[in-house]
Amino acid sequence: MWLLSHQHCLCGLLGQMGDSTMIDNYALWEMHEAEQERQLSKLPVCSCCDEHIQDEYFYQINDENICVHCLNEYYRKDTEDYVQV
Numbered sequence: 001m002w003l004l005s006h007q008h009c010l011c012g013l014l015g016q017m018g019d020s021t022m023i024d025n026y027a028l029w030e031m032h033e034a035e036q037e038r039q040l041s042k043l044p045v046c047s048c049c050d051e052h053i054q055d056e057y058f059y060q061i062n063d064e065n066i067c068v069h070c071l072n073e074y075y076r077k078d079t080e081d082y083v084q085v
């Protein structure tokens, strides 16, 4: 019986601790989000898809920033397609 009440006591304590940790985490997360958005706004924008380029590198073609995804999607051609006619 003592164990049971002790466990309940511990549960309540942990629950309270959990709540305060959650609030702290949320505040941290919000700060993190704001920081990420600030960083994101500094990133170059792909002129093809208008997205901020978050890759380590991108391509600049005729003064236009092209992200790796768009480059592969729109600019990369298979040489074979031109040979096999």
Ligand SMILES: [Zn+2]
Pocket: 046, 047, 048, 049, 050, 051, 066, 067, 068, 069, 070, 071
């Ligand atoms: Zn793009």
